[in-house]
Amino acid sequence: MKNLILISLSMFIFSFSLSMLLGNPVYSQTTPSDKNEYLHTANKEKVFDETVDEFYQALRELKYPVHQEVYQRYKQRPKQQQRHLDTVLFKEMPDASVNIRKKLLFNEVEGLNYITFDGNILRPYPDIDIKYYQTVSPDRQVYFFYSFKDTEKEFRGRYAIYDVETKEMVAGGGTYMPKLNLTRNTFNEEG
Numbered sequence: 001m002k003n004l005i006l007i008s009l010s011m012f013i014f015s016f017s018l019s020m021l022l023g024n025p026v027y028s029q030t031t032p033s034d035k036n037e038y039l040h041t042a043n044k045e046k047v048f049d050e051t052v053d054e055f056y057q058a059l060r061e062l063k064y065p066v067h068q069e070v071y072q073r074y075k076q077r078p079k080q081q082q083r084h085l086d087t088v089l090f091k092e093m094p095d096a097s098v099n100i101r102k103k104l105l106f107n108e109v110e111g112l113n114y115i116t117f118d119g120n121i122l123r124p125y126p127d128i129d130i131k132y133y134q135t136v137s138p139d140r141q142v143y144f145f146y147s148f149k150d151t152e153k154e155f156r157g158r159y160a161i162y163d164v165e166t167k168e169m170v171a172g173g174g175t176y177m178p179k180l181n182l183t184r185n186t187f188n189e190e191g
Helices: 002-022 050-060 065-076 106-112
Strands: 099-105 114-117 120-123 139-151 156-164 169-178
Touching: 050 099, 050 139, 099 106, 106 139, 114 139
Parallel strands: none
Antiparallel strands: 099 139, 114 120, 139 156, 156 169
16 A cells, blocks of 8 residues: 555656656747946936035035935944944045045046055955946946055055935945065074
8 A cells, every 4th residue: 555655656746747847848038138227327428517626525524415314324323333434435545645536437447446565466456346336337427536555564545436416425445455574584694
């Protein structure tokens, strides 16, 4: 009796599997789209009168409601969860080797990476690859801010990218990289 049930169950599974394999295939049809759907669409043809320096000043003064909201959210967080405010609302480093302020298209940001050597490997900073920012059209106008200090001992940098039209931050961050001291003599000379 037990064998009969097992045989019946096996036959059912086999016949079901066979019917699935031999059944009519279902094909899905999609129409290819040449246009990507972006949250921030291309606006390279629009004219915005505000200069990058005027925007930087407005950002520092919290002129726009979006920046006031960011500041309020920042202040409401517990101290241990607060990131550095100068990165959240970009502020140039006071002792920076280089400060860059540019108004450009988002796809042009990749060309502004700075290459630094930490004693081990060459590192680009900021290493921005626009293919990872799928919500922003490459033809979107942005403000790019970049401030860094590169010395023999360390590299410190921060950057921010703001949308020209909405005034929202699209990307940003900061880094600190200590550098290996390659000039130090590690062998003792005897003599």
